[in-house]
Structure formats: structure tokens, C-alpha cells
Amino acid sequence: MTWSGFLAFLLASIVLAMVPGVGTAMLLRQSIRGGRRGAVATVAGLELGVAVWALAAALGLSVLLLASEVAYQALRVVGVAVLLWFGVKALLGRHDPAVPEPPTSGSGFRAGLLVNLANPKVAVFAISFLPQFVSPDAARWVLVAVAGLWVVIDTLWYLVVIALLTRIVGWLRDSTVRTRLERFSGAVLIALGIRLAIES
Incomplete structure (x- = not known):
């Protein structure tokens, strides 16, 4: 990789990281529920999911996903189901006005990991993005x-x-704000799930 290619990669990676998406919505939801600890655990899960797809792309394994329409569509169905499940849970779940018992770090980690492992767009993006910067x-x-x-x-x-x-x-700990933000994050997750379902 040349220096110009390396700088282009850094810039592209920073811009892409800053674009809000499923990860940002999940991070907001888990931050509201579990505070800083829950947020850090969620990031760990999200990034492990990204790392799995990135490594698969680097090793050429994720190309199999693109080669098989059935495998891709199956993963997309799972991805839609995961997003809708988290979204509906956040949007329509019971919101206690009192400060809730913080969830365990494990729940945030699992949520982040599941969201990215079940997201075919992360896999396809890894395949199309990474090779552009390497001969x-x-x-x-x-x-x-x-x-x-x-x-x-x-x-x-x-x-x-x-x-x-x-x-x-x-x-964020204010009960009214917390409830509204959690419902907002749920609506965003549902919207992203619907978008994933209808996209070709």
C-alpha cells in the first residue's frame, strides 16, 4: 500500500465510521440502559462482529456469501429479524419511570455482536471496501x-x-428523556430493519 493509498484508507475509514447506522442506534440504546459500562461492552460486541467480517473478507471467506444467493438471503432475513426484535423491544417495551437496574455488560456485548454478525451489509461492505486499498x-x-x-x-x-x-x-438518566430516547432508538432500529428487508 502506498502512502497516498494509506491516507485515502484512513480518511475513508474515518468518514464511514462517522456515518450513523445500526451500530450507532444500538450504542445509544445500550448507553441509555447501561450507562458507560453498557456502552463500552456494546462497542466491544459491535467491533468483534466487524472484525469477524473484516477477517473473513481478508481471507476471502466472505466471497462465499456473495456467491450463494440462498446464504445471503438467509443472513438478510436473520438480520431483519434481529433489528426488528431489538427495535420493537425498545419501542414498545415497558419503561419504568424509576431508574432501571443497569443491565449486565454481557447483554450489551451480545447485543452489539449479534447486530453486526447478522448484518449482511457489513459483510458485503467489507468485501467491497477493503480490497480497494490493497493491490x-x-x-x-x-x-x-x-x-x-x-x-x-x-x-x-x-x-x-x-x-x-x-x-x-x-x-440521559431523566426518566422522561430516557423513555423517549429509548423509543426513538427502537424506531430507528425498526426503520433500519425494514430498509434492509426491502432493499435489493
Whole structure:
């Protein structure tokens, strides 16, 4: 990878990390429910999911997903179901006006991991994004290193988001605000699930 290619990769990775999506919506929901601890656990899960797809792309394994229409559609159905389940739970679930018992870190980690593992768009994106910055004859470890750097940049951005959310944690803990934000995050997750379902 040339220096110009490396800088282009860094810029593209930063921009892509900053674009709100499923991960941001899930992070907001888990921050409201579990505070900083829950948010960090969610990021760990999200990034492990990204790392799995990035490594699969680096090793050429995820190409099998694109080669099989059945496998892709099956993963898409699972992805839609996961997003709708989390979304409906957040939107229509019982919201106690009292400060809720913080969920365990494990629940945030599992939520983040499940959302990204079941998201075919992450897999397809990894396949189409990473190889653009590495020459076809490059050693496999170069693509693996690029995949790892992508995960690091994505993680750093989410940590910035957590730092910003931590500054308004008192506001987030207000029962009315908490309920509205959790319902909003649920509506966003449902919308993303519907979008994934109808996209070709």
C-alpha cells in the first residue's frame, strides 16, 4: 500500500465510521440502559462482529456469501429479524419511570455482536471496501492488517461517541428523556430493519 493509498484508507475509514447506522442506534440504546459500562461492552460486541467480517473478507471467506444467493438471503432475513426484535423491544417495551437496574455488560456485548454478525451489509461492505486499498498481488497479511486497522478506527470513533454521551449522562438518566430516547432508538432500529428487508 502506498502512502497516498494509506491516507485515502484512513480518511475513508474515518468518514464511514462517522456515518450513523445500526451500530450507532444500538450504542445509544445500550448507553441509555447501561450507562458507560453498557456502552463500552456494546462497542466491544459491535467491533468483534466487524472484525469477524473484516477477517473473513481478508481471507476471502466472505466471497462465499456473495456467491450463494440462498446464504445471503438467509443472513438478510436473520438480520431483519434481529433489528426488528431489538427495535420493537425498545419501542414498545415497558419503561419504568424509576431508574432501571443497569443491565449486565454481557447483554450489551451480545447485543452489539449479534447486530453486526447478522448484518449482511457489513459483510458485503467489507468485501467491497477493503480490497480497494490493497493491490491484488499483495500478501494476505497486508489485507489482514488493513482489516485490523479498519476495526481500530471504527472502535476509536465509537469511544468518542461514548465520551460525548457520558457528558450528558445526567440528562440521559431523566426518566422522561430516557423513555423517549429509548423509543426513538427502537424506531430507528425498526426503520433500519425494514430498509434492509426491502432493499435489493
